[in-house]
Amino acid sequence: MIALYYYPGNASLLPHMMLREIGVPFELRLVDRTQNAQKSTEYLKLNPNGRIPVLLDGDHVLFETAAIAMHLADKFPEAKLAPAYGTPERGEFYKWMVHLTNTPQAEFRSWFYPREHVMDDEAVSSVKNAAEKRLNHMFDVISQQLGGQQWLLGDQFSAADLMLLMLIRWGRGMPRPPRTIPNLGALAERVLARPAVQETLRVEGIEAPFV
Numbered sequence: 001m002i003a004l005y006y007y008p009g010n011a012s013l014l015p016h017m018m019l020r021e022i023g024v025p026f027e028l029r030l031v032d033r034t035q036n037a038q039k040s041t042e043y044l045k046l047n048p049n050g051r052i053p054v055l056l057d058g059d060h061v062l063f064e065t066a067a068i069a070m071h072l073a074d075k076f077p078e079a080k081l082a083p084a085y086g087t088p089e090r091g092e093f094y095k096w097m098v099h100l101t102n103t104p105q106a107e108f109r110s111w112f113y114p115r116e117h118v119m120d121d122e123a124v125s126s127v128k129n130a131a132e133k134r135l136n137h138m139f140d141v142i143s144q145q146l147g148g149q150q151w152l153l154g155d156q157f158s159a160a161d162l163m164l165l166m167l168i169r170w171g172r173g174m175p176r177p178p179r180t181i182p183n184l185g186a187l188a189e190r191v192l193a194r195p196a197v198q199e200t201l202r203v204e205g206i207e208a209p210f211v
C-alpha cells in the first residue's frame with residue numbers, strides 16, 4: 001500500500017504527478033496546512049521536520065521530496081521516469097534532481113518564508129528580495145542548460161521535468177515569473193500537456209493559470 005501525505009500545490013505535487021504517471025494505486029492523505037497539521041504530534045512521527053510531503057510505502061516512511069521521487073522512479077522502472085542505472089543519462093538525472101532540490105527548491109523557502117531567515121523583522125523584505133535575485137539567476141542557468149531541448153535530459157522525459165514544472169509553478173507570483181524566461185515556458189507547457197499531470201492538478205483542485 002502506498003500513501004502520499006500532501007497539500008495542494010506543495011512539494012507533494014512532484015510525487016503525486018509521478019504516482020499518476022506510474023499508474024499504481026495509492027491513497028492521498030491531506031495534511032491540512034490551514035490547521036497547521038504538518039506540525040501535529042501525529043504528523044511529526046512521520047516527518048520530524050514537520051514538512052510536506054511524506055510517502056508511506058508499506059511500512060516504510062519516507063520524507064524529502066527528491067528522495068521520494070527517486071525511490072518511486074526506482075521502484076517502478078517500467079514507468080521510465082529515470083534513465084537506466086550506470087548510464088551517462090542516469091548521471092544527468094541525479095544531477096538535475098539534486099540541483100533542483102538543493103538549489104531552487106531550497107531558495108524558494110527563503111522567498112516563501114523569509115521570516116525563518118531573520119531575527120529582525122525589518123530584514124524580511126531584504127531576505128525576500130535577495131532570494132528573488134538568486135532564483136532569477138538559477139532559472140536563467142537552467143534555461144541556458146535546457147536550451148532548445150525537449151526535456152532536461154534531451155529526448156528522454158523524466159521525473160526531473162516534473163520537478164522543474166513544480167518549481168516554475170511556484171514562481172508564478174514572482175515579478176519575473178520563470179515561465180517568461182526562454183525555454184522554461186515551453187517546457188512547462190509540454191509537461192502540462194501530459195494527461196497524468198492534468199489529472200493531478202484536477203484532483204488537487206488547482207486551476208489555471210498553472211504557471
Ligand SMILES: N[C@@H](CCC(=O)N[C@@H](CS)C(=O)NCC(=O)O)C(=O)O
Pocket residue numbers: 009010011012038050051052053063064065066101109
Ligand atoms: N526539503 C523538504 C522541504 C519540504 C517543504 O518545505 N515543504 C513545505 C511545503 S512545499 C512545507 O511543508 N511547509 C510547511 C512548513 O514548513 O510548516 C522536501 O523537499 O521534502
